[in-house]
Amino acid sequence: MNDVLHRDTDLSEAEVDWLHLLVGDWQLIADLSFADLVLWAPTREDDWVAVAHVRPTTGVGVFSEDLVGTLVTPARAVYVRGAFADRAIVRAPMTVWRDDMPVREEAIPVVRSGQPIAVLTRHTNLASMRTPSRLEVTYLATADALARMIAAGDFPGEQATGTAQRGAPRVGDGVLRLDAEGAVTYASPNAVSAMHRLGHEAELVGAPLAELVRALLPPRPWPDEDLEQVLRGRVASSSEIETRSAHVTLRGIPLLDRGRRIGAVLLVRDVSELRRRERELLTKDATIREIHHRVKNNLQTVAAVLRLQGRRVSDPAGQAALRDAERRVATIAAVHETLSGRLDDAVDFDEIAARGLTAALDIGSRSGAQLRGRIEGRFGVLCSEDATSMAMILAELIQNAIEHGVADGGEVVVTARRTEDASETRLEVEVRDDGGGLPEDFDPGRAGLGVQIVRSLVADLRGTISWSRPQEGTAVMMTALLRDRPAAAP
Numbered sequence: 001m002n003d004v005l006h007r008d009t010d011l012s013e014a015e016v017d018w019l020h021l022l023v024g025d026w027q028l029i030a031d032l033s034f035a036d037l038v039l040w041a042p043t044r045e046d047d048w049v050a051v052a053h054v055r056p057t058t059g060v061g062v063f064s065e066d067l068v069g070t071l072v073t074p075a076r077a078v079y080v081r082g083a084f085a086d087r088a089i090v091r092a093p094m095t096v097w098r099d100d101m102p103v104r105e106e107a108i109p110v111v112r113s114g115q116p117i118a119v120l121t122r123h124t125n126l127a128s129m130r131t132p133s134r135l136e137v138t139y140l141a142t143a144d145a146l147a148r149m150i151a152a153g154d155f156p157g158e159q160a161t162g163t164a165q166r167g168a169p170r171v172g173d174g175v176l177r178l179d180a181e182g183a184v185t186y187a188s189p190n191a192v193s194a195m196h197r198l199g200h201e202a203e204l205v206g207a208p209l210a211e212l213v214r215a216l217l218p219p220r221p222w223p224d225e226d227l228e229q230v231l232r233g234r235v236a237s238s239s240e241i242e243t244r245s246a247h248v249t250l251r252g253i254p255l256l257d258r259g260r261r262i263g264a265v266l267l268v269r270d271v272s273e274l275r276r277r278e279r280e281l282l283t284k285d286a287t288i289r290e291i292h293h294r295v296k297n298n299l300q301t302v303a304a305v306l307r308l309q310g311r312r313v314s315d316p317a318g319q320a321a322l323r324d325a326e327r328r329v330a331t332i333a334a335v336h337e338t339l340s341g342r343l344d345d346a347v348d349f350d351e352i353a354a355r356g357l358t359a360a361l362d363i364g365s366r367s368g369a370q371l372r373g374r375i376e377g378r379f380g381v382l383c384s385e386d387a388t389s390m391a392m393i394l395a396e397l398i399q400n401a402i403e404h405g406v407a408d409g410g411e412v413v414v415t416a417r418r419t420e421d422a423s424e425t426r427l428e429v430e431v432r433d434d435g436g437g438l439p440e441d442f443d444p445g446r447a448g449l450g451v452q453i454v455r456s457l458v459a460d461l462r463g464t465i466s467w468s469r470p471q472e473g474t475a476v477m478m479t480a481l482l483r484d485r486p487a488a489a490p
Helices: 003-009 013-031 074-086 136-153 188-197 209-216 228-233 272-311 316-339 349-365 384-405 449-460
Strands: 033-040 048-052 096-098 101-112 115-125 175-181 184-187 237-242 247-257 260-270 346-348 373-377 382-385 411-421 425-434 463-468 474-481
Touching: 003 013, 003 033, 003 048, 003 346, 013 033, 013 048, 013 101, 013 115, 013 136, 048 074, 074 115, 101 425, 115 136, 115 463, 136 175, 136 184, 136 260, 175 188, 175 474, 184 188, 188 209, 188 247, 188 260, 209 228, 228 237, 228 247, 247 272, 272 316, 272 373, 316 346, 316 349, 316 384, 316 449, 346 384, 349 373, 349 384, 349 411, 382 384, 384 411, 384 449, 384 474, 449 463, 449 474
Parallel strands: 373 411
Antiparallel strands: 033 048, 033 115, 096 101, 101 115, 175 184, 175 260, 237 247, 247 260, 346 382, 411 425, 425 474, 463 474
8 A cells, every 4th residue: 555655645744644544444344244345545736546355255356356455447436526526525426336246336535634635445246136135224334434534635634543453343243233322223133143142141232331330230330441431322432341251352343423432333242252362371371480480499499409519519629510410500590591581481591601701700700810701793583492492502502612722821702693484593613712722633523511511412303413623712613503583582
């Protein structure tokens, strides 16, 4: 729509925004009308181009093809231009036949601030029409009232408030029609069912809706300050009603005639099951976060026990082994600490990598060595399994670089590069130092426990790892194929 408007028309940004408001809410009108709607805008060449098209979900549409980008036909242009010039709704003088289908067409001027800016055409398939029921009569009358509001510049405007909300009620969910005093004049079957689930068993038609709902709620102030005004049909807004038996969302649209409120239409949706599932998910999310929190606490307790045990061991080799075990446990705890603060099972690993590098440099600097470190590139978001393995790998490689490469001073650089395509997500990580380099007889297969842990974890990540001797220092390059991609970190 934006492309067509900016390419073919001279409408201002404010006028384009008005049309976007209309299109954002016009499914309501199409469903109430049982008709296709097409929005036409005047072009720079004194023609008319279709900028948007919607079909009804409550009936049989007219156009199987999308009209967006097409120019108006000469016959249709006559009443489109007439509606625009006269700022009045114009019906085509005769039934239009399309593929043996009789179609009634009418043009509705789209008015903003007293000036027409576009035209909305309504196309009704008469072949699907029959003797109308009360539901259809009410829907069509409501659609006509909204069409007159469009022609008067009263719709969309503030009437469109809240229409973009996910899960907002639609025509098929349930419709209540109110008079100017807020009494129900019509309730669709789905709306009746929704009100019954809330606890109202009596007749709806003729009852003041606000008083009816008030009787269903506990005797205290309205839970939502807009709820009463929505129930009386006085404001364009959305609200919710919750009782012990059901949860219903409402959207109210006041109906105006020459600026005077003549009633309202309320869209009603029973969302009891949806809210129940949301509560279950919130409970599960809270449980998962609590589990991660407790795992983190337990791991920190284990690390503390290892630290205390190390102080009671006189053998230097035993002390070093316990310190390494403490560090590895703390590394896993850091992943669970991050997971305990999230709603999903994914980790922004850049934060963990930065914290791990900083901690390793701080510990290494206690001997008086001047150590530096930095991270280049981004790891991105990892699932918890990959994050735990990657944290262990990175901690071991950084620790080895500090202990065996730059123990007397130097720099450790961690470089991460992530690539994604339709089939896989690949992560490449290099840990490089500018120390003395690997010994000539270095063999990963016969190296210490840390290297063996790293090789095992890399294999779990379906990756590879290699050690090399650049001109200065040591470089370790590893690759990993990440599991299912988690959502991006907030």
